[in-house]
Amino acid sequence: MADEVPNSNDLFDDIFEDDRPAAPPLPTPQPINLEKQVPTDAEFLGEKGGVVTGRGRMEAAFGSGDGDETATAQVAQVANEVTGGTLFHQIYTPWRGELNSRWVRNWAILRYHVYGLFSKGHKPWPVMTKLIIFGVLIFSISDLAMLAIGAISGEEMIERISGISRGNMYGHVLSFWFRNACTYPIVTALIIGGMISEDRRNGTSALYFSRPINRRDYAAMKFLSVALILTVVVLVTLTAYYLGAILVGGEGWAYVMDTGLIFLGTFAAGVLLVFTYTSIGLALSSVSSGKFFPAVSFIGIILGTKLVAFLISALFNSSAIYLISPYDCLAHVGQWMLGLNHTYEHPASWSLVMLLVMNAVSLYVLSARVSSLEVTRE
Amino acid sequence: MTGTIIETDQLTKMYGPHVALDDMSLKINSGATGLLGPNGAGKSTLIKTLLGLIQLTSGEGKVLGYDIRTQGDSIRQRIGYMPEYDCLTPGMDAVHQVKYCGELIGMNTNIAMQRSHTVLEYVGLRDQRYREISTFSTGMMQATKLACAIIHDPDLLICDEPTNGLDSKSRGFMLDTLFQVVKQGDRSILMSSHLMEDVERICDRIVMIHKGKLIAQGKIEDLKAIDREIEIWVWGGASKMEAALQNAGLSPRRTGRVMRVVRQDETTYDLVLELAAKTGVQIRRMEDYEPSLEDLFLVIMDRLGYGVKSSADLLQTQGQPRSVAPAPSRPGGGI
Numbered sequence: 001m002a003d004e005v006p007n008s009n010d011l012f013d014d015i016f017e018d019d020r021p022a023a024p025p026l027p028t029p030q031p032i033n034l035e036k037q038v039p040t041d042a043e044f045l046g047e048k049g050g051v052v053t054g055r056g057r058m059e060a061a062f063g064s065g066d067g068d069e070t071a072t073a074q075v076a077q078v079a080n081e082v083t084g085g086t087l088f089h090q091i092y093t094p095w096r097g098e099l100n101s102r103w104v105r106n107w108a109i110l111r112y113h114v115y116g117l118f119s120k121g122h123k124p125w126p127v128m129t130k131l132i133i134f135g136v137l138i139f140s141i142s143d144l145a146m147l148a149i150g151a152i153s154g155e156e157m158i159e160r161i162s163g164i165s166r167g168n169m170y171g172h173v174l175s176f177w178f179r180n181a182c183t184y185p186i187v188t189a190l191i192i193g194g195m196i197s198e199d200r201r202n203g204t205s206a207l208y209f210s211r212p213i214n215r216r217d218y219a220a221m222k223f224l225s226v227a228l229i230l231t232v233v234v235l236v237t238l239t240a241y242y243l244g245a246i247l248v249g250g251e252g253w254a255y256v257m258d259t260g261l262i263f264l265g266t267f268a269a270g271v272l273l274v275f276t277y278t279s280i281g282l283a284l285s286s287v288s289s290g291k292f293f294p295a296v297s298f299i300g301i302i303l304g305t306k307l308v309a310f311l312i313s314a315l316f317n318s319s320a321i322y323l324i325s326p327y328d329c330l331a332h333v334g335q336w337m338l339g340l341n342h343t344y345e346h347p348a349s350w351s352l353v354m355l356l357v358m359n360a361v362s363l364y365v366l367s368a369r370v371s372s373l374e375v376t377r378e
Numbered sequence: 379m380t381g382t383i384i385e386t387d388q389l390t391k392m393y394g395p396h397v398a399l400d401d402m403s404l405k406i407n408s409g410a411t412g413l414l415g416p417n418g419a420g421k422s423t424l425i426k427t428l429l430g431l432i433q434l435t436s437g438e439g440k441v442l443g444y445d446i447r448t449q450g451d452s453i454r455q456r457i458g459y460m461p462e463y464d465c466l467t468p469g470m471d472a473v474h475q476v477k478y479c480g481e482l483i484g485m486n487t488n489i490a491m492q493r494s495h496t497v498l499e500y501v502g503l504r505d506q507r508y509r510e511i512s513t514f515s516t517g518m519m520q521a522t523k524l525a526c527a528i529i530h531d532p533d534l535l536i537c538d539e540p541t542n543g544l545d546s547k548s549r550g551f552m553l554d555t556l557f558q559v560v561k562q563g564d565r566s567i568l569m570s571s572h573l574m575e576d577v578e579r580i581c582d583r584i585v586m587i588h589k590g591k592l593i594a595q596g597k598i599e600d601l602k603a604i605d606r607e608i609e610i611w612v613w614g615g616a617s618k619m620e621a622a623l624q625n626a627g628l629s630p631r632r633t634g635r636v637m638r639v640v641r642q643d644e645t646t647y648d649l650v651l652e653l654a655a656k657t658g659v660q661i662r663r664m665e666d667y668e669p670s671l672e673d674l675f676l677v678i679m680d681r682l683g684y685g686v687k688s689s690a691d692l693l694q695t696q697g698q699p700r701s702v703a704p705a706p707s708r709p710g711g712g713i
Contacts, residue, residue, distance in 0.1 A: 099484035124469030
């Protein structure tokens with residue numbers, strides 16, 4: 001029985017054996033003549049022999065064809081009359097232009113970050129960040145506004161309170177309340193938050209380092225970008241305040257000679273503040289891959305160290321603990337530069353050294369972390 | 379640029395005791411070249427080396443005539459690099475993202491903007507160029523990355539897994555676009571991919587590396603000739619034919635009625651016909667088998683001691699390769 005079962009391989013072999021009767025030939029297809037199928041005795045719209053054609057249907061729908069000979073109409077072209085037209089034709093276009101030098105490339109990085117605050121097409125800063133920076137900028141020139149109000153109203157008291165003095169200049173840059181408690185650290189935190197960490201998170205570091213941008217230039221331009229924005233908020237407003245006081249008061253050269261050094265001292269202290277905040281902030285941004293951690297950490301370092309120093313100094317009756325606070329070191333050095341009475345017992349040189357150490361550590365961390373940014377992820 | 383675009387001589391890169399690139403001597407001519415190798419083979423290290431981004435332990439090399447040790451900036455100015463992973467700023471629109479990439483190369487702002495429009499149209503994003511990148515699909519992001527890489531019309535385009543995560547339609551378009559860059563633009567491409575079909579479709583040459591060593595390089599057609607096979611379609615007794623071929627020492631590989639035997643010389647054809655006549659089996663078709671790159675890969679891996687069934691076993695897995703047999707310390711096979 002098993003022998004009678006055909007092998008599956010041989011099932012189709014008989015298809016090729018030609019011993020079956022030949023099948024009848026298929027009928028040759030005949031062309032269909034539509035004209036023959038139309039009944040000759042048909043009648044349509046009263047017309048004998050008329051057939052239901054497309055024209056007949058149009059006349060039934062839109063009326064007779066009278067006057068069609070003189071009428072013109074815009075009609076769509078039928079497809080076979082279209083001679084060309086391609087939806088998408090991919091053509092590679094070569095370009096052999098000149099490429100600019102290193103400094104133009106670096107300028108592009110700086111512009112990308114700074115212009116993003118004002119215009120589209122650059123770094124997309126969050127709207128809240130832009131608004132807060134704008135608000136702080138307005139607040140920073142409030143002392144100039146007070147001067148203007150004093151001059152306009154003629155109130156000497158207002159002019160005296162808001163005029164140029166060592167205390168007012170110090171207050172513009174280094175006063176803890178309100179500027180270094182609420183505004184400058186917050187602005188810095190918002191700026192540095194995603195400055196490097198977002199490049200790490202989004203992988204955009206590959207865009208920089210696969211191009212002729214070296215890591216030193218990358219870090220330097222990021223640093224300059226943050227520093228430039230802080231400079232506008234802190235130092236440009238200081239300069240506006242000083243120049244405004246001269247203009248509003250109608251002061252002469254003698255006044256400039258008297259107060260010029262105070263201004264320069266304050267400006268130098270402001271540069272130190274901008275540099276220190278930027279380096280600490282960018283170091284924090286470089287160790288993270290999110291915006292939140294660097295921003296909160298920065299505020300924590302500035303305000304937290306001051307709070308801790310304040311509590312410990314109250315217990316031990318010593319101001320040296322304030323050396324752990326970047327803000328207090330800046331304030332101490334600023335007091336020394338402006339010739340104000342010191343509010344700290346330890347020497348100002350200690351604060352200066354601490355500032356140098358803080359900046360050195362921050363820049364080292366920044367440099368090391370930027371070196372670890374990858375072009376290819378492994 | 380014609381002629382040799384990449385040339386390295388005994389390139390070695392060590393990370394501590396780990397050898398990432400081992401005495402690698404490459405010579406890549408202009409055109410499209412595929413870079414193949416399992417995970418951890420050293421592809422990324424090789425790409426970074428060619429971009430002039432890492433210091434070599436020893437050896438030397440030139441890319442587009444520039445020294446990879448000292449002229450990294452010049453190399454990167456003339457190379458377009460398309461990374462495998464996301465590298466775009468989510469909040470930007472495509473046209474400004476591509477423009478910024480051009481500025482980072484050193485293009486003037488206005489020219490970069492003009493070229494940005496041109497290349498975005500070329501990669502098929504003309505109507506999407508003002509859309510925010512965060513709203514893009516994977517295919518559109520890949521296309522934007524390609525636009526970033528070719529904005530300055532580079533002589534050499536290095537693509538790291540360009541079809542990663544794309545559906546078949548987008549993948550086809552991406553490959554066509556890359557093909558156009560080579561054929562129409564007369565530019566060179568070094569394409570790293572784990573998809574053999576993609577490499578075969580674009581590239582006429584390959585470089586295969588494994589454990590930091592170069593194991594194969596050259597034209598795909600030349601490399602395919604290392605093992606020629608004859609494909610036979612039989613009818614009416616495939617099992618008998620298989621047994622006969624085995625007895626004759628031809629080691630057939632059989633899938634149903636289709637068998638492949640290694641072509642030893644010209645007499646192999648006659649031997650197969652003779653065996654078919656003896657066993658009473660019809661041979662419906664007999665032809666030289668055209669091996670794919672996948673076949674080539676399997677042969678090479680087989681010679682290296684890996685018992686892999688497909689390239690996916692090695693190339694697509696993360697971490698350690700899922701090899702059946704441990705690889706020998708030295709690659710063999712005389713490739």
